[in-house]
Amino acid sequence: MRGTGAPLTLVRTADGSFDGINGRIDRQVPGAGGTVRTYSPYDRTPGNDTAVIPVDTSPAALWRALSGPVARTAIAAAVAVAVVHRSRRRRRSG
Secondary structure, eight states: OTTTTOOOEEEEOTTSOEEEEEOOOSSOOTTOEEEEEOOOTTOSOGGGOEEEEEOOOOOOOHHHHTTSHHHHHHHHHHHHHHHHHHHHHHHHHO
16 A cells, blocks of 8 residues: 555444554455554653554445446446447437
């Protein structure tokens, strides 16, 4: 996710504890992981500032796949073909 500009959001439970991080990953890589580093001026043990976080990915939702410019163009072309086909059928039958 580095360099993608993808927003990361922290997920908290009702009691305020940390539950996870949500964000967008552009490409699924088997076995991928990440790290998180915290900074604080009051940290007494700077050696424990880094932690490994596992990355659990799942396929994108169908609506996300259909939101790209190529998909929008294909959908618009299919609608245009359907409109032309329907209007021609109406002229022939009427």
